[in-house]
Amino acid sequence: MIVLILTLSSCGNKKYEDYSPDDFYEVQGTITRVKRTSSTFDSYMMSNMNYMFYGVSDKYIDGFEPNIDIIIKIGQPVVILVHKEDENINFYGYKGIIDEPILYESYIELKRRLNTKK
Secondary structure: OOOHHHHHHHOOOOHHHHHHHHHHEEEEEEEEEEEOOOOOOOOOOEEEEEEEOOOOOOOOOEEEEEEEEEOOOOEEEEEEEOOOOOOOOOOEEEEEEOOOOHHHHHHHHHHHHHHHHH
16 A cells, blocks of 8 residues: 555656756746636745746747745746756746846747737
8 A cells, every 4th residue: 555655656747856956957037927826725925837948949948837935927037947858847946047138038039929819
């Protein structure tokens, strides 16, 4: 019974902590969507966050970070941690600017996306 529980609990999505920090590099990202969580037990800041970043494949890649407990808003610059072997494995790192030219381009892309949703 214990083996079954351990097996089932290890089948979920991996977290950043499941990897070595050396497996990642940092890229500039931008927050594209923020949705407050609906649980009454969560902090008032608890949100699900969507972000985008420019990948090595020369296209924007969308990412998602659930249950993040910080104050954030759409368009905010963030640093994304991207796996060296698979850019589809990525995580929110921290708020900040590390590449201004990419940040400018991502703002243009975010504006284009927001205008096409209307």
